[in-house]
Amino acid sequence: MAIITYREALNQALREEMGRDDRVFLMGEEVGVYNGAYKVSKGLLDEFGEMRVVDTPITELGFAGVGVGAAMVGLRPVIEFMTWNFALLAIDQVVNAAAKMLYMSGGQYPMPMVFRGPNGAALQLSAQHSQAFESWLAHIPGLKVVTPGTPYDAKGLLKAAIRDDNPVIVLEGEMLYNTKGEVPETEYLVPIGKADLKREGGDCSIITNGKMVLVAMNAADQLAKDGIRVDVVDLRTVRPMDVEAIVTSVRKTNRAVVLEEGWEIAGIGAQVVDYIQRECFDHLDAPVLRVHQEDVPMPYAKGLEKRAKPDLQKTIAAVRKVMYLD
Amino acid sequence: MASKKRPDPRALPGDPVLRRALFHSMLLQRRFEEKVGEAYALGKIGGFCHLYIGQEAVSTGVLSMLRPDDYVITTYRDHGQALARGMTPRGIMAELFGRIDGCSRGKGGSMHLFDRNLNFLGGHGIVGGHVPVAAGVGFAIKYRGGDQVIVCFMGESVVNTGAFHEALNMAALWKLPCLFVIENNKYGMGTAVERAAAIKDLDRRADAYQGMHGEHVDGQDVFAVREATERALEICRKESRPALLEIRTYRFMGHSMSDAVSGTYRTKAELDEQLKRDPVWMMKARMLEAGDLSEADVQEMEREIKTICQDAWDFADASPEPPAEALYEDVLVDTVS
Numbered sequence: 004m005a006i007i008t009y010r011e012a013l014n015q016a017l018r019e020e021m022g023r024d025d026r027v028f029l030m031g032e033e034v035g036v037y038n039g040a041y042k043v044s045k046g047l048l049d050e051f052g053e054m055r056v057v058d059t060p061i062t063e064l065g066f067a068g069v070g071v072g073a074a075m076v077g078l079r080p081v082i083e084f085m086t087w088n089f090a091l092l093a094i095d096q097v098v099n100a101a102a103k104m105l106y107m108s109g110g111q112y113p114m115p116m117v118f119r120g121p122n123g124a125a126l127q128l129s130a131q132h133s134q135a136f137e138s139w140l141a142h143i144p145g146l147k148v149v150t151p152g153t154p155y156d157a158k159g160l161l162k163a164a165i166r167d168d169n170p171v172i173v174l175e176g177e178m179l180y181n182t183k184g185e186v187p188e189t190e191y192l193v194p195i196g197k198a199d200l201k202r203e204g205g206d207c208s209i210i211t212n213g214k215m216v217l218v219a220m221n222a223a224d225q226l227a228k229d230g231i232r233v234d235v236v237d238l239r240t241v242r243p244m245d246v247e248a249i250v251t252s253v254r255k256t257n258r259a260v261v262l263e264e265g266w267e268i269a270g271i272g273a274q275v276v277d278y279i280q281r282e283c284f285d286h287l288d289a290p291v292l293r294v295h296q297e298d299v300p301m302p303y304a305k306g307l308e309k310r311a312k313p314d315l316q317k318t319i320a321a322v323r324k325v326m327y328l329d
Numbered sequence: 330m331a332s333k334k335r336p337d338p339r340a341l342p343g344d345p346v347l348r349r350a351l352f353h354s355m356l357l358q359r360r361f362e363e364k365v366g367e368a369y370a371l372g373k374i375g376g377f378c379h380l381y382i383g384q385e386a387v388s389t390g391v392l393s394m395l396r397p398d399d400y401v402i403t404t405y406r407d408h409g410q411a412l413a414r415g416m417t418p419r420g421i422m423a424e425l426f427g428r429i430d431g432c433s434r435g436k437g438g439s440m441h442l443f444d445r446n447l448n449f450l451g452g453h454g455i456v457g458g459h460v461p462v463a464a465g466v467g468f469a470i471k472y473r474g475g476d477q478v479i480v481c482f483m484g485e486s487v488v489n490t491g492a493f494h495e496a497l498n499m500a501a502l503w504k505l506p507c508l509f510v511i512e513n514n515k516y517g518m519g520t521a522v523e524r525a526a527a528i529k530d531l532d533r534r535a536d537a538y539q540g541m542h543g544e545h546v547d548g549q550d551v552f553a554v555r556e557a558t559e560r561a562l563e564i565c566r567k568e569s570r571p572a573l574l575e576i577r578t579y580r581f582m583g584h585s586m587s588d589a590v591s592g593t594y595r596t597k598a599e600l601d602e603q604l605k606r607d608p609v610w611m612m613k614a615r616m617l618e619a620g621d622l623s624e625a626d627v628q629e630m631e632r633e634i635k636t637i638c639q640d641a642w643d644f645a646d647a648s649p650e651p652p653a654e655a656l657y658e659d660v661l662v663d664t665v666s
Contacts, residue, residue, distance in 0.1 A: 028472070054471075054472060059499070060495075060498060060499065060502070062495040062498070062499065064461060064491060064492050064495055065461045065464070065492065065495025065496055065498070065499055066461070066495075066499070067461070068458070068459075068460070068461020068462045068464065068465060068492065068495075068496065069461055069462075069464050069465035069468050069496075069499060070465060071461070071462045071465055072402075072450075072461070072462040072463060072464060072465020072466040072467075072468065072469065072479075073465040073466070073468050073469040073472070074465075075450055075462070075465070075466065076400065076450075076466050076469045076470075077469065078469045078472060080465075095455055095458050095492075096458070096461065096462075099454075099455050099458060100453075100455075100458060100459075100462060104451075105659050105660070105661070105662060106436055106659045106660055107433060107436055107437040107441040107443075107451070108433050108436070108437060108441065108443035108445075108451060108659075109431070109432070109433035109434030109435070109436045109437060109443065109659060110434065110436075110658065110659040110662075111433070111443050111444075111445040112443065112445065112450070112451070113662045144660050145660055145661065147661070166664065167664045168662045168663075168664040169661045169662060169664070
């Protein structure tokens with residue numbers, strides 16, 4: 004298998020799917036001439052031309068709506084948001100149009116489209132550019148929401164998202180684009196709705212998604228040095244959520260920490276904990292703990308930002324606490 | 330550019346068969362909407378319900394110029410356009426009644442009438458939100474190299490939204506075959522247009538976008554609407570460019586069913602003045618004068634339409650409620666590709 008970056012993996016997914024199906028096109032700010040704000044679409048304009056790799060004005064609400072209209076009449080748009088922070092301007096198209104068209108038309112208008120872009124915090128970008136929106140989007144019936152944490156999952160999930168006949172949200176990580184991992188040279192898809200047991204332990208389950216997968220894997224390495232072996236359950240998709248994978252792991256380990264990038268209130272972790280209390284009530288040896296961003300907008304100052312974010316130390320502390328080691 | 334010339338009533342455009350069809354379309358909308366009002370009062374129809382009475386020449390005028398393979402998208406005030414596009418009174422009424430035989434299987438209601446077979450891309454409930462969607466349909470037409478047009482109806486309050494500007498800018502920039510139709514019925518709910526828009530002639534919004542045709546026209550005169558639509562469609566279809574029509578009309582009923590017809594934000598005197606220019610009765614008068622119709626012909630048409638509307642009601646009333654399992658259907662589709 005080749006070792007490539009998360010960015011290259013996404014690029015390969017786009018190239019392969021655009022080559023496979025001429026109804027697929029990419030639209031967004033700076034996707035063409037500039038080769039993508041984060042270079043995910045590098046080379047695609049040259050290969051596919053300006054009708055299929057479309058630079059837009061800065062107009063999120065507008066071009067998200069263009070994607071919705073194109074999907075209604077049979078194209079398969081991939082709409083890139085430069086970041087999901089900017090997608091808030093387009094949320095009407097995502098929530099009121101894409102997610103509801105099939106239902107309110109009584110099944111007449113499927114919406115085969117993808118909304119994708121980087122989600123969550125990078126480094127010192129402060130409040131308006133550092134937000135993780137998984138829970139907002141996962142709240143909406145009619146959407147699927149995937150959050151790849153590795154190059155392998157990024158490629159396989161984006162390809163599956165483009166082939167899906169429903170609106171799929173792909174939440175990438177700005178801090179993940181340069182990360183590397185093994186990606187097969189032969190074609191594959193990662194099924195939407197399936198979690199992945201990224202590490203098998205047995206003492207405790209860390210249930211996580213997206214960028215936090217790397218944090219969980221680091222925590223697993225550190226904890227192993229103290230003889231603590233954890234399951235790392237990477238949800239990969241947060242809607243629909245793979246409840247069976249969560250339940251299987253927690254029934255085995257009897258302890259769980261839920262790690263997410265976003266805020267606590269009504270977060271993804273709240274939903275995971277609800278599944279655990281319903282399905283694993285008699286299996287728990289400790290209350291489930293959550294690790295998440297502090298309940299504040301993201302500050303700029305380096306030290307404050309570090310305190311605000313969920314990280315390795317907080318995760319390790321939570322695991323040790325549910326194991327009654329501290 | 331305004332269309333200044335009113336046709337001579339004794340020399341009406343088109344042939345008598347066409348004129349009769351136009352009148353029939355308008356009268357059907359009028360009587361259907363009156364029936365809808367009756368059903369709403371009896372509790373047969375729930376939720377929000379926005380009647381189209383007074384604006385019939387707009388839907389009939391514009392949609393009578395389209396081809397079957399063109400596309401139509403509109404707002405929540407969508408009953409008139411659905412009928413004028415050829416959707417069945419039965420399917421629409423059953424939808425309003427919330428029944429399984431409704432055009433959206435009882436899932437959409439008054440604001441969300443859809444018909445895929447007629448390229449009727451729905452009534453949409455968020456003011457302005459469907460305008461970029463129309464641009465997307467225009468984009469898809471161009472992507473495929475087709476010569477269809479998408480017609481996007483909107484109320485006049487839409488011209489102040491960001492979505493409108495974003496969509497028109499892209500449509501002009503990318504030369505998309507979109508006909509944007511502003512139905513200026515003078516009020517966005519209870520706010521008069523002059524209290525909301527910092528521009529008098531709304532079609533001049535087109536001036537902001539290079540190469541966009543703009544025109545306003547009397548929306549109570551179905552022939553004037555057709556002529557303006559023909560000019561605009563020519564530009565959209567032949568030149569693949571967008572156009573903007575402001576069609577000046579008037580809503581004779583309240584904004585929705587809970588809204589008083591007059592007294593709050595408009596006077597009875599104003600309404601009475603506007604009622605003198607009722608598009609349906611103006612059309613009738615002109616056709617009587619031109620000798621297209623006799624009073625007896627009109628009575629016959631009224632009887633026929635009354636039967637159609639009653640049949641729609643009976644059909645809707647007899648249609649079952651959607652079954653419990655329908656609740657979970659149509660949230661997602663199974664992927665086949």
